[in-house]
Amino acid sequence: xxxxxxxxxxxxxxxxxxxxxxxxxxxxxxxxxxxxxxxxxxxxxxxxxxxxxxxxxxxxxxxxxxxxxxxxxxxxxxxxxxxxxxxxxxxxxxxxxxxxxxxxxxxxxxxxxxxxxxxxxxxxxxxxxxxxxxxxxxxxxxxxxxxxxxxxxxxxxxxxx
Numbered sequence: 761x762x763x764x765x766x767x768x769x770x771x772x773x774x775x776x777x778x779x780x781x782x783x784x785x786x787x788x789x790x791x792x793x794x795x796x797x798x799x800x801x802x803x804x805x806x807x808x809x810x811x812x813x814x815x816x817x818x819x820x821x822x823x824x825x826x827x828x829x830x831x832x833x834x835x836x837x838x839x840x841x842x843x844x845x846x847x848x849x850x851x852x853x854x855x856x857x858x859x860x861x862x863x864x865x866x867x868x869x870x871x872x873x874x875x876x877x878x879x880x881x882x883x884x885x886x887x888x889x890x891x892x893x894x895x896x897x898x899x900x901x902x903x904x905x906x907x908x909x910x911x912x913x914x915x916x917x918x919x920x921x
Contacts, residue, residue, distance in 0.1 A: 764777055773845070777842075777845070779825065785818055787811075788805045789805070807863075809889075814859050817855035817858070821851035821855055822848055825844045825845070825848035828847055865895055866890055866891055866894035869897055869898070
């Protein structure tokens, strides 16, 4: 089909339609998406730590997809052939969304509160990783919000607490 042709052409699938994990985990500078893509302007290009976590997540997704039992995949003709790919792509999408959300939370916190590269978040009981620490910090801030802060947040963002 068209999708498999595109994914093969982009080198995300091998010629035999298997996940090409090397394409997902190679350094961002080597990624050839399109001419206008400037890796140094992307989050993965700006921060090697971000790229490392993203690549580790892809590798976890790959391992999950390869270790998935074949029996449940055999119950459907589509998943019998493409089930492992489907598992990988769904997991990879979740990995990207999670990492991008953590990066946005970190950027938001640094914009509001500033940043100190020498500061260790684990000194405050947070995870050592700055992206995980940002996610926990936002959860703590949301749970510590006063009723007035919740009202303002609901007014602007329309989401209940």
